[in-house]
Amino acid sequence: MNKKVTLREIVSLKIVYALIIAMFYWMWSRSDWQEYYRPLQVGIGFFFICYFILVSIKTRMYKKESFDELAERNLRRCDSICLKFLLTAMIVTAFIGGILGHIDAISTSMIGWIIIITIIVLAVFRAILFAIMDSKGV
Amino acid sequence: MILKTKIKECREKKGIKQVELAELVNVRRETIVNLENGKYNPSLKLAMDIAKVFGITVEELFEFTDGE
Numbered sequence: 001m002n003k004k005v006t007l008r009e010i011v012s013l014k015i016v017y018a019l020i021i022a023m024f025y026w027m028w029s030r031s032d033w034q035e036y037y038r039p040l041q042v043g044i045g046f047f048f049i050c051y052f053i054l055v056s057i058k059t060r061m062y063k064k065e066s067f068d069e070l071a072e073r074n075l076r077r078c079d080s081i082c083l084k085f086l087l088t089a090m091i092v093t094a095f096i097g098g099i100l101g102h103i104d105a106i107s108t109s110m111i112g113w114i115i116i117i118t119i120i121v122l123a124v125f126r127a128i129l130f131a132i133m134d135s136k137g138v
Numbered sequence: 139m140i141l142k143t144k145i146k147e148c149r150e151k152k153g154i155k156q157v158e159l160a161e162l163v164n165v166r167r168e169t170i171v172n173l174e175n176g177k178y179n180p181s182l183k184l185a186m187d188i189a190k191v192f193g194i195t196v197e198e199l200f201e202f203t204d205g206e
Contacts (some may be wrong), residue, residue: 066166067164068165068166068169069165069169069180069181069184070165070166070168070169070172070178071166071169073178134168135168
């Protein structure tokens with residue numbers, strides 16, 4: 001069965017990129033480097049390359065076979081909302097870092113984690129929001 | 139100004155289902171649904187493709203009316 005690739009599928013696949021970035025950050029932000037981190041990084045890096053190729057193929061298939069202008073418009077609107085969400089999150093993070101930094105209540109690593117978690121939440125939020133907008137035809 | 143469409147009329151006259159029309163113009167069925175409900179203004183290309191399916195002009199298929 002030749003199932004057509006949908007834009008919803010492509011948007012959802014991007015969540016994995018956020019998780020991979022989080023995995024790399026987890027290893028690099030730690031102060032206790034473990035021996036197994038290097039082969040783990042190589043493995044994740046290899047997975048990332050394969051996954052990137054898969055997503056690129058699916059994106060090309062979508063553009064060739066199932067390009068839909070209404071879905072594209074809905075995605076642009078969704079991205080506009082997500083950009084505002086990201087801006088808000090970054091401003092809040094900056095102020096948290098600035099204010100709590102005065103009393104040494106927050107480390108740069110924690111600020112990094114706030115940013116990484118924001119990226120993951122944003123990727124999931126984008127996929128869910130787009131699915132809702134696209135199904136309702138907003 | 140509101141864009142009114144006669145897509146549903148023309149489609150029913152020709153005996154074509156929404157999903158069939160969607161496949162003919164290479165969009166999803168949801169896009170045709172939103173077009174018929176007036177919730178979406180199509181691109182010029184899509185408008186011309188749909189008009190071609192029905193054998194009419196774009197102007198006959200779509201018209202602008204004053205908003206109420």
